[in-house]
Amino acid sequence: MSLQDTAKNLIAKNGRAVKIQRVEYIVGDSAKPWGDSSDTTASTFYPTMGVFMNENARDLQARLSAVSRLVLTPVEADTSIVMIAAKGLAVIPSIEDKLVDGDVTWEIKQVEAVSPGAVTFYYILKVGR
Numbered sequence: 001m002s003l004q005d006t007a008k009n010l011i012a013k014n015g016r017a018v019k020i021q022r023v024e025y026i027v028g029d030s031a032k033p034w035g036d037s038s039d040t041t042a043s044t045f046y047p048t049m050g051v052f053m054n055e056n057a058r059d060l061q062a063r064l065s066a067v068s069r070l071v072l073t074p075v076e077a078d079t080s081i082v083m084i085a086a087k088g089l090a091v092i093p094s095i096e097d098k099l100v101d102g103d104v105t106w107e108i109k110q111v112e113a114v115s116p117g118a119v120t121f122y123y124i125l126k127v128g129r
Helices: 003-013 062-063
Strands: 018-025 042-054 079-085 098-101 103-114 122-128
Touching: 003 042, 003 079, 018 079, 042 098, 079 103, 098 122
Parallel strands: none
Antiparallel strands: 018 042, 018 098, 042 079, 079 122, 098 103, 103 122
16 A cells, blocks of 8 residues: 555545535636626535644644544634545645535635655645634
């Protein structure tokens, strides 16, 4: 099993289902690319698993420990750190995307790719409401 597979398995085991929401802006009038009332948006959702962690977690061992597996609820925090596996994810998360956790939508404020070599194992997202 590769390290990328291990990261995916650990996140799936300790996480919960979330979705990355990517919004595409569609210009309604090409003569007005700066914006018009006929502009629309289309959202695409990419399902994945995410592990919500305490923002003070500093290293991989702390993040994967039993203490860090405690599930944060939206009532408990306005910001959180979320780990999602890179393997099997159809998009690379960005700060323009949103993270949907059930009926709560989080803004992605920061994205860090963990890539000890040429292969990305997982992403660390800092999210806020």
